[in-house]
Amino acid sequence: MASSKGGGMEKMSVEQLKAIKEQTDLEVNLLQDSLNNIRTATSRLESASTALHDLSLRPQGAKMLVPLTASLYVPGTLDDARKVLVDIGTGYFVEKTMDEGKDYCERKINLLKSNFDQLIEVRLELPNLKHCMSWYIGFKQLRHVVQAISRMERPIKYNYKSNRSKGMFLHPHNYTN
């Protein structure tokens, strides 16, 4: 991928390169957001998993206070902790046994972790690309400056030409005007 892009970069203008750089910046931000989202989702699933584990340890008929609102609790007793309802998304709930519920949490956590690792790999590559892009843009701009100077002060061009007639900074066709 890098080599195929390297050939194309030579021909692109500074504006195009800047557009690409902007796009990469956006991608990096998006990626960071995704990573944060995955992290929060994982921690929520982990807390759900521990809550399930906690619940499974309570005997039937255990006394508890059930929250109706954030500050109002009513007394209740635990009826049956063997079955739980799991929200599987888009408004669907499935009745599962305690073990199945725990298994569900584990599976989801593992899925998120593998996604997370994939994203991390991508993210490690992106800053490299970003760095490369800014360097290249700087290089291009420098080349423009050198060309402008060589046009202003004709004598310089001979110096450059004699020193590095095949240098990549100055091609012969740049002096024709």
Next chain:
Amino acid sequence: MGSAAALRELQRELETKANDLSKLQKDIGKNHQVRKKYTIQLGENELVLKELGLLNEGANVYKLIGPVLVKQDLAEANANVRKRIEYISAELKRLDATLQDLEEKQNSKKEAIFKVQQRIQSLQAGKAKA
């Protein structure tokens, strides 16, 4: 005198074209947003379908309708989710087509703008010489 009028004409043309371009770019941005939303929904539905597929025949499935959970057949839930995935996929395909169309339009607009700019430049250069 004639060249000045032509220049003004060209600049007006450039302005309208630039406006068109920004409108197109806005549309493209909107398209991206909608597509993002649908992609997320598609992913969620696919996860649900996978989860439903893991259940055994007699499992109890509930659908959240407003604040209440209503019991639903596993087969029915499966069919519902499948239908939704189908719909979202079709919608995504449609969005792809419009996006491609918009991008083509954007590119041709950019080219047109570039040409007008060049003409303006050559006109100005000609005036400077004269």
